[in-house]
Amino acid sequence: MHFLAILIFILLSSTHIVYSRFNTSVIPITKDEPTSLHKVTWSFKVRQWSGEPYLILDLEAPFTWKDCVIRHSEIPCGLEEGCRFPLQCDNPLCKEAKSYFNPICPSLNITDKYGCRICSVTPLNPVSNTCKISQLTTDLINLYLTNGRNPSPGPNQPFGTQFVLSCAPSSLLKSFPKDVRGVAAFSWSGLGFPRQLSSLDVAGKFALCLPSSSAALGVSFLGDGPFYFTNSPNLDLRSTLSYTPMIRKSSKSLGFYIKINRISIKSASISLPKAISVKLSSRVPYTVLRTDIYKALTAGFSKSINGIPTVTPVKPFGLCVKESAIGSGSGSRVPKIDVETESGKIWTISGENSMKRVGNGVACFAFVDGGSKAPDPIVIGTFQMENNFLYFDLVNQKLGFSSSLLGRGTSCSSFNFTEVAN
Numbered sequence: 001m002h003f004l005a006i007l008i009f010i011l012l013s014s015t016h017i018v019y020s021r022f023n024t025s026v027i028p029i030t031k032d033e034p035t036s037l038h039k040v041t042w043s044f045k046v047r048q049w050s051g052e053p054y055l056i057l058d059l060e061a062p063f064t065w066k067d068c069v070i071r072h073s074e075i076p077c078g079l080e081e082g083c084r085f086p087l088q089c090d091n092p093l094c095k096e097a098k099s100y101f102n103p104i105c106p107s108l109n110i111t112d113k114y115g116c117r118i119c120s121v122t123p124l125n126p127v128s129n130t131c132k133i134s135q136l137t138t139d140l141i142n143l144y145l146t147n148g149r150n151p152s153p154g155p156n157q158p159f160g161t162q163f164v165l166s167c168a169p170s171s172l173l174k175s176f177p178k179d180v181r182g183v184a185a186f187s188w189s190g191l192g193f194p195r196q197l198s199s200l201d202v203a204g205k206f207a208l209c210l211p212s213s214s215a216a217l218g219v220s221f222l223g224d225g226p227f228y229f230t231n232s233p234n235l236d237l238r239s240t241l242s243y244t245p246m247i248r249k250s251s252k253s254l255g256f257y258i259k260i261n262r263i264s265i266k267s268a269s270i271s272l273p274k275a276i277s278v279k280l281s282s283r284v285p286y287t288v289l290r291t292d293i294y295k296a297l298t299a300g301f302s303k304s305i306n307g308i309p310t311v312t313p314v315k316p317f318g319l320c321v322k323e324s325a326i327g328s329g330s331g332s333r334v335p336k337i338d339v340e341t342e343s344g345k346i347w348t349i350s351g352e353n354s355m356k357r358v359g360n361g362v363a364c365f366a367f368v369d370g371g372s373k374a375p376d377p378i379v380i381g382t383f384q385m386e387n388n389f390l391y392f393d394l395v396n397q398k399l400g401f402s403s404s405l406l407g408r409g410t411s412c413s414s415f416n417f418t419e420v421a422n
């Protein structure tokens with residue numbers, strides 16, 4: 001047993017180390033159609049069987065969590081699934097997790113009962129906005145590596161790489177899609193995927209490309225690329241990106257923010273407060289705007305489509321039209337919305353990201369009124385991010401964005417997930 005314990009220690013000490021000529025990992029993303037949430041499998045690879053569980057992709061979660069049980073044993077376990085090593089309260093990663101305590105969650109003051117043998121945390125369900133007390137632990141995961149074109153086996157096969165996450169009780173899964181068993185953290189946190197699982201030279205850099213349909217896979221990259229899609233095999237998507245500063249509101253804030261100067265439709269500017277902050281969210285399906293901004297944007301858009309017949313709005317939207325009247329593709333009558341970022345670069349929202357086809361011959365302006373007291377004036381939702389390539393550089397605090405890839409003849413579902421040898 002002593003030899004096995006030493007072997008396990010050596011293997012689990014390889015976190016952050018990638019024994020490969022590739023420094024980028026790749027994770028497939030699936031869209032859940034009923035909720036418009038995006039998710040990844042717990043294996044972080046292409047789904048192998050129909051019952052394999054998913055984790056919701058969350059840009060604000062402080063740590064990854066899943067439905068699991070920690071078995072306490074005095075005897076070192078093997079390298080099988082479920083072999084977990086609970087963290088103690090004095091571990092630096094425990095202190096990192098506790099620094100993001102959410103005030104809506106139960107108190108973590110349970111040291112009288114357990115002492116320092118565990119690291120108590122409160123995983124949050126972002127759909128129901130509820131949380132439970134659980135504990136931080138480790139697990140073994142395997143990631144694809146990539147040369148930018150295809151996935152390859154990970155560096156620590158067959159055992160995997162140590163990853164810190166939280167277990168959570170099954171009761172926390174309430175309101176999740178039935179095949180979702182937890183949350184995958186892609187945030188500023190040191191316990192999120194970007195910082196925990198990238199090799200040291202690219203830790204804190206990741207890309208998201210969300211699919212617009214559950215019929216095909218989107219993709220996330222952990223690392224700095226290159227990134228190639230099958231439709232444009234010689235085009236590194238890094239060359240298509242414009243950049244703008246990315247803001248972290250405080251050391252405790254985990255969400256990603258940028259600032260914008262103006263929004264315009266057909267060169268007509270929409271009235272906005274100066275240097276407004278915009279949050280990027282994987283939790284909301286459609287962009288949510290404070291009431292004054294929503295009214296200004298909707299009025300400007302309505303004016304720009306003068307002549308297209310409107311119909312009774314379908315909730316949660318406030319402006320809907322006859323789908324047949326707007327056309328599609330190059331023949332679309334939907335005007336582009338140009339968002340000028342703080343850097344002066346333009347993020348263009350095309351018709352595919354501004355009009356939601358809701359059925360019965362109706363298409364709706366896919367923006368939602370968040371009320372006059374919305375905590376964030378603009379929150380960009382997943383519908384506006386789909387088929388846009390977004391590169392989050394946490395090290396240099398900047399966001400790279402492509403605008404819609406559809407205009408370039410490709411999409412977020414164009415990465416080739418056919419596995420090749422490393």
